[in-house]
Amino acid sequence: MTARRLETGGRIDRSRELTVKFDGKSLPAHPGDTLASALLAGGQQMVGRSFKYHRPRGVVAAGVEEPNALVHLRSGDRHEPNAQATMVEAFDGLTSTPQNVWPSLQFDVGAVNGLLSRFLGAGFYYKTFIGPFSGTKYWMFCERFIRRAAGMGRAPTLPDPDHYEKINAFCDVLIVGAGPAGISAALAAGRKGDNVFLVEQDRDLGGSLLSEPLGAPSDAWLAQARAELDGLPNVRVLTRTTAFGAYDCEVFGLLERVQDHVLAPEEGKPRQRYWVVRAKRAVLATGAIERPMVFAGNDVPGVMLTSAVRSYLNRYAVLAGERIVISTNNDSAYPAAIEFAKAGARVTICDLRAEAPTQFVDSAKKAGIDLRPGHAVLKVSGGKGVKAAHVVRIGPGGKIKGNATRIACDLVTGSGGWAPALHLWSQRFGKPQFNEELDAFLPPAEKGTFSCVGSLIGSPSLRDTLSQGHEAGGAVGKEPALFGHADHWGRNLVPLTVIAKVNGRTPGKAFVDFQHDVKLADIDQAHLEGYISVEHLKRYTTSGMAADQGKTSNLNALARMAELRGLPIPSVGTTTFRPPYTPVTIGAVVGHDHGLNFRPTRLTTIHGWHQDNGAVMIETGAWLRPWYYPAKREDINDAYIREAAHVREHVGIVDVSTLGKIAVQGPDAAEFLNRIYVNGFKTLPIGRLRYGIMLREDGFVFDDGATTRLGDHDYFMTTTTANAANVLARAEYLLQTAWRNLNVHVTSVSDQWCAIAIAGPKSRALLTALTGAELSNEALPNNHFANVTIAGVSCRLHRMSFSGELAYELYIPAKRGRQIWEALMAAGEPFNLKPYGLEAMGALRIEKGHITGSEIEGRTTLKDLGLEGFASSKKPFIGSVLRKRPVLEDPARPSLVGLEIVGDTSTRAGSLLYALSAPTKGHGEGWVSSVTYSPALKKNIAMALLSRGPERHGETIQVVDFVGGQSWLAKVVSHHFFDPEGKRQNG
């Protein structure tokens, strides 16, 4: 092909030259070019190799429908695969390389596949590589090579250096597409005062008008319209923005390419912006995409869409060929052909129709065009570029007559009619209607809050397009006057795009889907094998499944299947389009929600102190909590054992602010608590607190915690950290739906209160010294609370124990958390106070036999956990009926026990339990839920659920960790290892 840049014309800025490279070669480019136009202007006809057969491929289109010209763009950490050259704006410093080639674009080893193509047809993989042997090894061996050969671009391996942002927006009307229809709609809606979004994927407004010759009447109209839109503050124009998805309730996803047209984003600017727009209504003016013709060799570089060649000529001043043969089935090729001829090309039009359209005949002839009505291109010859078109006479119904004539040429274009870009409409509403006259699927002009206008609904003329837009926009102000005479629709079309020999075959490979290398013969074979529904066809041949989502192939594949089945196209069906319309950058949708901002991190108000004092933190859900406070050279085991032992000997404090806290208030609060806890709460006096357990409605244990009665109608509930939100939501559900006669308010106060547990034999002395309050066992017995003042801050001191020690929980207004923690640390010095972390807290609670999330794991009952004694028999409670289902009453269920491990190594949580003499196979008789070394007992201990556990105290069992290849012997004991009488906590 001898494409070249013309001396004049085009919407490019010739005053500036850009450095643009492809495969190491410099291309002449100006601002306003795309990479594709620069490639053509630079004579780079071949731009890549095809997916399966590695055939040479060139630019086919000028827009989002481009199937072939996919490249690696930029380099280093901005490397990007599968960039569509037609959508990449030329910028200074642009580097691009071909993909799917080895060792080079010109000489590619994979091209050998082309020679084997007859064996690589539809369904090839399904029929072979099964292998003579059983198992899947043979396939997996072959798969390695197939995977390497497949794929397209190379993925980046470095983190993305660019920023992205997300914007939430609202509007009255979202207009998608800023061609004449969309602009006309935006003007009317804007004048009406609507809050308007006008979205255009191109960098400029105009749509098809940008492919009109420079200086055409449309230029003046566009400039005027743009000026009016700019003057309307209620109209927001978003260019370089694709509306990629239409979702329920008129929500749209948009991708704005803010800084993709430069080498690297400017400081402070995002590369792309993801918009979520909630519109009251939508006007779709998304236009139509030209259908290629299907003939032998229609994928040779230099075979293009007629409309694309016209865009390259008028918009970019690139004449894509000198000697052009056009194959058309409708009128739209004629104005284009005349322009090609005027630009200096020799043009032949093969019109599949018997007559050339009268209104164009004269001007075409005047332009020197060779008109061949009743002709079609049967075949293109050439390898890495078009050499000739083989043209035949064609009768009604597409039957070819006689022998082909060879016309030497360098460019062949196809005009197979137009396929409306109805993707957004289809995403939302499903199947469109088929219009036989236009041989296309069309959406209706109105559906729900959607209006469709222009070429999208097959508007017959610019006049209609402008009025449709005007009406859809709200018909305010003067309807745009007609300018020019551009037709946006292929009129007088004969529904024929496949040119084959009389036997139905093409003299060479004819492609339906370029990107996935699906040949006409593959469609035929799929038909032969019964893959005849449109979805089977698509999946079996992979037609329409490539990155272009079949924008140029769907209709041709469907038409062929319809022809083979002898059915009209709508009886064969169409596929439903799925978002996104064009591929969307993952990073853009992620926005700022990555790295540490992937999810919010919750910190207690004491967090700073933990950090300052060397705590190793651990994630627990959204929270960061102190895991342990290592002294010099301590590992986690040294640290937690020291911390736990210290608590039992002296006194320790731990930050328990993450507990859920709920204020339960109102005259019926006691009744409410009585229903949601298994144990009774009606008799709880003011000033006391009680441990309570909740079940799910299906009878399994849900959560536990303590609830304190602060006043007549005022209770303070704590929940586990993990279930804080769930307990509150559940309480609200019950109170607002079934129990709305109960006068109770529940309010989360988790964030209002900081909580510190103070545990150890010296805790009373420390707190007495600090608060000056009377805290004797008589004044403040276990499970009571007192109001105290520390450093001028009013706090509530709950006497309760999770560690089994004499212990308290101090509830502090959240903002004062660190201040009080520090006051405690200061006052605690004489008592040898030390902080302890989650790991030591775990060790202490295991010694004491208290359960946590490891045991309340969603499948355990009160009985399983040895807590049945808590269940009141005097009242119903949530879960009280279903917890008695027969399987849950089975005495053989695994139930909670303690294990003392024989030997001096610790077992592992998640190990399985087997009877001493039983083979270690199968699910076992239970499992280990929690393990620790017990500094108090100087033993490795564990909590476990063991079948008939409580009956088996004293038995020795096997504990097996298959994963680590280890097993232990353990003695089954009560899980109340330490101070089972509770002397310490009650003393």
Add this chain to the structure above:
Amino acid sequence: MSHYSALSILGHGLTGNRYWSRAWRDPAPKPSYDVVIVGAGGHGLATAYYLAKEHGIRNVAVLEKGWLGGGNTGRNTTIVRSNYMIPGNSAFYDRSMRMWDNLSQDLNYNVMLSRRGYYYVFHSPGQAEGLRRRANVMLGNGIKAEFFDRAQIMKRLPFLDYSPTARFPIFGAFLQPRAGTARHDAVAWGYARGADKQGVDIIQQCEVTNYIWDNQKIVGVETTRGPIRAKKVVLAVAGHTSHLAAKAGLRLPIETHVLQAFVTEPLKPLVDNVIVYGGAHFYISQSDKGGLVLGGDLDGFNSYAQRGGLPIVEHTLQSAKALIPSISRLRLLRQWAGVMDMTMDGSPIIGKMPVEGLWLTGGWNYGGFKATPASGYCLAWTIAKGEPHPDSAAFTLERFERGYQIDEFGAGPYPKAQ
């Protein structure tokens, strides 16, 4: 019927691929069958295949309102695994894994089973303990599982986020080495071809609108292609289970929810395994064509719509970048959705229904694909022998009344939490 092999490919290639025979017939419905299976997805077709192959019951029709394999079989993320922990599940999914191994040979159709390994990345000691219990149960039952610490997993999966800015630092990973992926369409097509070959009628574009009753017994179905009588009617209709069960007067422990899946543009090999992120509900693999296949959470509300919304797109892509930061510049090519029959414990229901004449395989949540061979095999056995197959015996409808919830995650009786 062409037998498929490299040789047949060669032969047909040399004759211009003009003589391939149909993969399955397009028969008109007969007035009656021994068994009518509603739903030509993987489960329905597999059931028909094994009825014919294992039990000689060939007078069988599979009715499909659309096109075969067009529901969840053709929409899922193709993962095949058996990392289960609850007694009722282990043997069943292990059977399925063993059947997958020779499925291509059995069907003479390459289902492209790729045992590329299934990693579950964990981010806390607590998560590791839960997975260790699961792995121990698997190993105790003869199913391979491995554990890796952070240093080991860095070597195996170097492209994950090990940086200090990872929100959920990686502690290690669990691996089921024999798990992997298979080609979803091939499973439906292979079973369809195999069943058809044995005389099963697969009738597409045939929607069941009601049942034919004889007293209290179901004796056939009314369809858009006329009444079809049957001694036994089997429902294998995934998300539409409740809808068709309701017509038989049954209410089930099932809600229908939408699950989305996503694929990126095709790339040269990047992710060689299935990887599950423990920081959020997210998993990723790479298809043989090169697209990264991503999955995440349910949309979270009852839906039969087969399309999903933006919140899950955001959630899934955020998780993708959190796990693999370099994914950021890649592009999402397509999102789609299937409607899932989510049960109250996340496990399926297989067997005879309380209505005479009616059988069901349903409630597959989002784990139906990997179960396809065993589900078809066990249900065919159940239908033929009139008693549950031991491996699927736990999946009864009555289990909720008895208190035997087969709850792999302990998430409670909430379908959207499974």
Add this chain to the structure above:
Amino acid sequence: MLRIPCPVCGLRDETEFSYGADATVRLPDMNEADPKVWHDYVFIRDNPRGPHKEYWHHVSGCRQWIVVHRDTLTHEIFGSALAREVAA
């Protein structure tokens, strides 16, 4: 993305809410002792393909439970009301 009309806060994104369950299912009376009644309440759903009354919780808003009338096939929302104001 659904846009859900909250009777208190107005039209809001689905992401502010959390889905509850079928709103026609009623919690049994606490004195109900028949396991079948509780079983049906906890486990059994009509799961209609079409109009559906369902609970949503405006967790990131007013924290009210609301009953939304929505079509499960088309996602069309017909209306909503506060759960506490819907006739039991």
